[in-house]
Amino acid sequence: MNGPHDMGGMHNLGPIPIEENEPVFHSEWEAKVFAMSFATFGNYFPVDETRHASERMPPGKYLSSRYYERWLYALELLLTEHDLLTQSEIEERMAQLAQADTPSS
Amino acid sequence: MSSHNQQPDADIALRVKAIESLLIEKGIIDPAAIDTIIDAYEHRIGPHNGARIVAKAWVDSEFKQRLLADGTSAIAEMNLTGFSSEHMVVVENTPEVHNLIVCTLCSCYPWAILGLPPTWYKSFAYRSRAVIDPRGVLREFGLEIPEEVAVRVWDSNADLRYLVLPERPVGTETMTESELASLVTRNAMIGTAKVQLPSSPHEQAA
Structure with missing residues (x-):
């Protein structure tokens, strides 16, 4: 697939972000996205399909998102395409969780 | 890293x-399995595995030959084969050649041997x-490769991953295999660093 992921040889993508002693994950959500992807990889979709899913991210979005945001995109796409989850379930659950987090409730 | x-x-x-x-809720993932996966990659799987492979190759020339001829099998001898490292090619740095590993398409990397990238x-x-x-x-990365040294770049993919066998530093002749392993860094096994002796003023003075 000929998309923005095929980056070898592109110019102007800036200096290399070298971080001393960086943690394996930079936040809890990164760790969860990784682990949920890992856990579903083998059981529900082969690795090649997960790669292809992240490569289907629209180019503008691909170029402006962080690494685990791209994983999240692929995970969500595969979960919904395989009818394991629907977008509306995700949106509803987000609304519920947001409400539960509000101190006044 | 930031972007608008x-x-x-x-x-x-x-x-x-x-x-x-x-x-x-749907029983698609098990919360205990999620915790186990995170713990494994945060604490158990990491560059110390690759460092053991490098140190063994430095002290055991027959193992080194097998490692360079068929990385997958030699790594399996050490029971270090694992997810995302099923097929491995090991490339050797020498005074004439410096190797560098990349994955231009995304982030393919030998997870079982170096952890997550x-x-x-x-x-x-x-x-x-x-x-x-x-x-x-x-x-x-602070590494200047002289013009007369060739630089070879290896582009990883989902089916084949690479490991650099760095040069053994001069002055390590009396070190044990595990002492040698402790010198080997992640970046040295990707090719963005060389293995250095720890700068210990006491030892140098002795």
Whole structure:
């Protein structure tokens, strides 16, 4: 697939972000996205399909998102395409969780 | 790393939490398995595995020959084969050749041997430039490769992953295999660093 992921040889993508002693994950959500992807990889979709899913991210979005945001995109796409989850379930659950987090409730 | 278009962390965290709770509810993921996976990659799987392979190759020339001829089988001898490291090619640094590993398409990397890749390995800057200006990239890591030394860049893919066998530093002749392993860094096994002796003033003075 000929998309923005095929980056070898592109110019102007800036200096290399070298971080001393960086943690394996930079936040809890990164760790969860990784682990949920890992856990579903083998059981529900082969690795090649997960790669292809992240490569289907629209180019503008691909170029402006962080690494685990791209994983999240692929995970969500595969979960919904395989009818394991629907977008509306995700949106509803987000609304519920947001409400539960509000101190006044 | 920052960009104007990124979603705020709180929004993403909420989205991830929603997906997680739904997947648990539907029995698609097991929360204990999620914790085990995170713990494994945070604490157990990492560059110390690769360092053992390198140190063994430095002290055992027959193992080194097998490692360079068929990395997959030699690594299996050490029981270090694992997810994302099923097919391995090991490339040797010498006074004539310096090797550098990249995955231009994304982030393929020998997880079982080096753990998960660092942010810089996954960055657009490294992915794009390692193949077109490797010497410039290495300079950003503080590594100047002399013109007479060839630089070879290996582009990983989902089916085949690479490991650099760095040069053994001079002055390590009396060190044991495990002492040698402690010198080997992640970056040295990707090719963005060389293995250095620890600068210990006491030892140098002795």
